Each structure stands twice: as C-alpha cells, then as structure tokens.
Amino acid sequence: MHIAFVSLETVHHRDTETNRRLRTICELLRDAGHDVHVFCAPHWGGDHPQFEQDGITYHAIAESTDARSGVAFRLPIALARAKPDVIHVTATPPGQVAPAAVGAMLARTPLVLEWYGDGGVFPHRWRRWAAGRADRLHVPSELVATWIREQGLSGDSIETVPNPIDLERIRSVDPGEEVDVVYARRLDEGANLESLFLGLAELRRKDWTATVIGDGPEREAYEQLASDLRIRDRITFRGECSREERIAVYRGAHVFAQTAEHCVFPTEMCWALASGCVGIVEYHVDSSAHELVEGLDRGFRTTSEAELADAIVEAGDLERLDYDETFAEYDRSEILDRYLVQYRTLQDEQGLL
Incomplete structure (x- = not known):
C-alpha cells in the first residue's frame, strides 16, 4: 500500500x-x-x-x-x-x-x-x-x-x-538481576515518583529493593526525597537506559509501579508486564494506565500510598515471571x-x- x-x-x-x-x-x-x-x-x-x-x-x-x-x-x-x-x-x-x-x-x-x-x-x-x-x-x-x-x-x-511492543525482542534479552520494584519514566514534574517512595517507606522494615529508570529535571529532588525517607540505600537510580537494558531490568523485576498523574498510554508499563512484571497502578483521572490491569490477575489498582504499599506486599505472593504471553495482543x-x-x-x- x-x-x-x-x-x-x-x-x-x-x-x-x-x-x-x-x-x-x-x-x-x-x-x-x-x-x-x-x-x-x-x-x-x-x-x-x-x-x-x-x-x-x-x-x-x-x-x-x-x-x-x-x-x-x-x-x-x-x-x-x-x-x-x-x-x-x-x-x-x-x-x-x-x-x-x-x-x-x-x-x-x-x-x-x-x-x-x-x-x-x-x-x-x-x-x-x-x-x-x-x-x-x-x-x-x-x-x-x-x-x-x-x-x-x-x-x-x-x-x-x-x-x-516487541515480544520477540523481549524473549531475546536475558533477565537482569532480581529486583522487587521498578519504575520507569522521565523524571519531571509529572512523574509523581513521591507516591511510590512514600509507599515503599511504609515497608521500611521489610526486605525489598527498587530500581528507577529515567532521567530529568526532578531526579536530584527525588534522590533527596529517598534520602529523607531513609530508603535511598535500597533504590538504584539507573538514569537513561537503552531498550535492551530496560527489558533486562523488567525481566528481572517482580513489580512495575505506575504512579504518573498524566499518561495517555502506559508504553513502558506494557513492556514491563509482557516481561513478566506484576502491574501496580495508582489511579489518576488523566491516566489510562489502569486500563492495562483491569481484569488482570497480576494487576492492582490503588488510590493511595497505603494501598500501594499493601499491593506490593500482596504481589510478593505471586509467582515471579520473566515473560507473559497475555500481552501478545500488543x-x-x-x-x-x-x-x-x-x-x-x-x-x-x-x-x-
């Protein structure tokens, strides 16, 4: 054509x-x-x-x-x-x-x-x-x-x-090291990463690790927030990563958290869920991310930091995967x-x- x-x-x-x-x-x-x-x-x-x-x-x-x-x-x-x-x-x-x-x-x-x-x-x-x-x-x-x-x-x-997304590309990348929670987005004023950090801070007494992918003008402020919440030593800020690097992180991670306030389609989350991550979405009226986990056994929709923390704990009972055929339609x-x-x-x- x-x-x-x-x-x-x-x-x-x-x-x-x-x-x-x-x-x-x-x-x-x-x-x-x-x-x-x-x-x-x-x-x-x-x-x-x-x-x-x-x-x-x-x-x-x-x-x-x-x-x-x-x-x-x-x-x-x-x-x-x-x-x-x-x-x-x-x-x-x-x-x-x-x-x-x-x-x-x-x-x-x-x-x-x-x-x-x-x-x-x-x-x-x-x-x-x-x-x-x-x-x-x-x-x-x-x-x-x-x-x-x-x-x-x-x-x-x-x-x-x-x-x-590209399922063949996902299958071609080896899983990276195991991590409990991953977040990926440009770190600007709309990232709303503080919601995830506040939820993780509630789990301070539990054993967990997190990775943040992405860079932007608010990165330094988010690193400072993690220090103020006394969880900085358990969070790795990876900065910008190639697609292959992101896939490796997703395949090694257990949970992908989506907390941004505005999102017309959660592309990175879709890559992560197809890479086996459990999806946790903080609901916002101007975000479509919740559409990706509706009716999904390996998905949670939350409305507060406390609910997000509970979802992370509950997700821990689900099997770790590094690929999910459910997302073949994407x-x-x-x-x-x-x-x-x-x-x-x-x-x-x-x-x-």
Whole structure:
C-alpha cells in the first residue's frame, strides 16, 4: 500500500509522544514492505523538496513547522498528486488537519486522523471541523476516546489502537538481576515518583529493593526525597537506559509501579508486564494506565500510598515471571494488522478495492 502521513513536525524536529507514535507507525508499515511517505517541514540539509531516510520518503510541504507557512495551499495539491491509498494525519499542529482533509477529498482517498491526546482536546476550530470529516479517528486508549466523545464527536468513528511492543525482542534479552520494584519514566514534574517512595517507606522494615529508570529535571529532588525517607540505600537510580537494558531490568523485576498523574498510554508499563512484571497502578483521572490491569490477575489498582504499599506486599505472593504471553495482543505484528485491516476496510467502504 501507498500511505501518506501528514505531520509538519516529526521526531526529527522535536521528541514528543505524538511524534514518537508517528515514527512507530511509519516503521511498522515500512518493515512490512509498504510505501511510506511523510509530508512535513524539512529536517534535512539543502533545498531538496524530498528526502529519503531509513526507507521512508519525506516531502517538504512547508518552510517550517508553523502550519501558517503556506501549508493550506501546498498540502492539498501535493496529496492529490501523490495519489495515496490512505492519508493519515496527526492532530498536532491543528492547522494541518483541515488541508489534509481537503487533500483527501481531492485525492478521493480515506482520511485517518491520529489524535494521541498530549496536545489538548480539539481547541482549534479547524481541527474540530476536520475531525468530523475524518473517516476514522485513531486514539491510544479509552481515556482519550472518552475525551473526544465529550467534545461531541461520534464514537462510531473512533478506533483505539495502543502503542506496540516487541515480544520477540523481549524473549531475546536475558533477565537482569532480581529486583522487587521498578519504575520507569522521565523524571519531571509529572512523574509523581513521591507516591511510590512514600509507599515503599511504609515497608521500611521489610526486605525489598527498587530500581528507577529515567532521567530529568526532578531526579536530584527525588534522590533527596529517598534520602529523607531513609530508603535511598535500597533504590538504584539507573538514569537513561537503552531498550535492551530496560527489558533486562523488567525481566528481572517482580513489580512495575505506575504512579504518573498524566499518561495517555502506559508504553513502558506494557513492556514491563509482557516481561513478566506484576502491574501496580495508582489511579489518576488523566491516566489510562489502569486500563492495562483491569481484569488482570497480576494487576492492582490503588488510590493511595497505603494501598500501594499493601499491593506490593500482596504481589510478593505471586509467582515471579520473566515473560507473559497475555500481552501478545500488543505485539508489533498484531498492531500492524490492525492498521492494515482498518486501511483496507476504509478503502472497501469507499469502493476503492
């Protein structure tokens, strides 16, 4: 298939959750042999109108990531000329969505809107207009789907597609040393690592070890908090780690704790649970992490530090695993199939197959 992605800003411009999601989808399709084109602001040197990198072709349709830089006129024409089988546009920046919708009408091809949820809920009237004309809206979780429904958009067009993980990659990495609790996230103001530390402090008289993966502006403050709570000697701060290093930690750990207040999809937690960890989630209204443990025998949902501490103790009675086939539905191959089935269904609905 020939798929055209529209995103003025890519991970080459700025590292955000939305841009990482776009890159992942493009790579899934590319690895399966599909023809992937990204219409964006240039991130390469020189004045070439297009650039191929790692099997993906990038097309310059604006001078910058500012959606006001001529994209309203250039994008529809560029998409019509490209004649893709499907047009897949991200919702950020909002100014690119309406031109993509016009391009889809000119090209007579289905339009998929990818809204990851880390940029607000349709604050721009043109994005809302285009969202109502998209053939499908892809979101990463039921939490984000609920946000969209609350804006008055039809739930019939919303498709929940989680971020993928790689089960083969998990199986290829040897488990690391045993640790009782692991936490992984950028250590910024939204990490809420203090909830985990307060829960662990309640278990000070018990024998446990913990590992924190990730770095950020609040790392020093969290290290100081661990010292103040007199648990610093039992916590290892690993900083940034490669994917293989993270998998090794997860496969050696018993519990993965998710306490962040905002999370549209708990990607690291999904990797950890598939690596055999028991999942413990502190519930927050703006986090979808609880969706991953609902109905799960090896999952706990808590609402306070005391409940979190109790869950860690209770999890100790569960068998240690270093792999869990339960999460096969999140594997790259399964997520790829969901995208392809969706694309072909849309084509069939429009009589294009």
